[in-house]
Amino acid sequence: MSIRAIRCGTLFDGTGSAPIRDALVVVDNGRIAAVGPAAHAAVPPGAAALDLANRFVMPGLVDCHSHASIVPALGDQIGQLCRGPVPQALAATVNLRADLAAGTTTMRIMGEEHFLDVDVRDAIEAGVIVGPRLLVAGRGLAADNGHGRALASYDGVDEVRRGARENLRRGANHVKIFVTGGVSSPGAMSTSSAYTRDEIRAAVEEAERAGTYAAAHAHGGAGLRLAVEAGVGTIEHGLLASAEDIALMIERRVWLICTFSIFMHPTGIEQGDGQRPAIMDKVRWARRVVAESFPRHLASGIRFACGTDSMHGLMPIELETLVRFGVPPRDALLAGTRWGAEACRIDDQVGTIAPGKRADLIAIDGDPLKDIAALRRVSLVVKDGVPYEGAFGRNGR
Ligand SMILES: [Zn+2]
Structure with a gap:
């Protein structure tokens, strides 16, 4: 791959240092080779120039929680997961293209059937289809009577172990376990655990034995605390987390993965399942609870990141x-x-524009530090040094 010199109007490199006006990023073989003020930088001879001098450039976005094949606006998310592999794979190709076009260059997939996410991840890496770099879970581990159960359930310590091991053998990057109830299924949103302490522990142990970690779907209460005590690396959603739940997560250095738009945005659960009164009541209630509690949670010192679910x-x-x-x-x-x-444990590869990192960056028309809504205007995406732009970006949405 050729060398590329990218001129940036403003560079937010994600390292924590102040934005640089008029910066130059040199990309070599898909990785960042050099970063700095353009005035002090030498453009390597033969480098192809990419002129983003009128744009705000920042690292590609990391979506910490999604599903490749699901479209919430179509409703019945579990039913979507239970479709055959072909419609699922076709949906994934369209969905992931839209994600990349909007600036997501890395995405963590939190449960698919048919081990579709493993194949889709590999197809993206091979250049067969276009999408973010994926980190995948394979099948989410769910109890027979628990939230998130699709084609299979895993009950008892031995089945949880077998499920985790099968996912890992098939090529999963992490293990996902559903611990509490959820918003998109009918019935009260339970915060008690569908799994015993030993079952959750088995998922964590198998993940750690394979050199990775477990992520838990948990909204709060006893289920969330059990998952944290059992050693999961990330808590997904946490909509009903109390101050005590958050304090325990801070103590154990567990990440909170926020997923707002799925229940707050009109094209989320509201569009897909909003005609079911029991679900819409839950959605409205969750919006009220989160608007009240999250300003405090997010200021508490907890480590947090985001996912679109x-x-x-x-x-x-x-x-x-x-x-x-x-x-x-x-x-x-x-x-x-x-x-x-950091939450997805790939900060040695992505998340900042710094020498040695993968060349994932996005260009924005406007300054999101002044107006965060400018982030909706991603006009160019570079992943592994390869630019995706123009018609791709517009049509991809
Ligand atoms: Zn999810």
């Missing part, structure tokens, strides 16, 4: 919601980049 192309909305809940725009950008990379 299948709201393809809406990472900018997740970061706007953080700002609406009182997070400074700079921290919202970090949550969408470096912190997401």
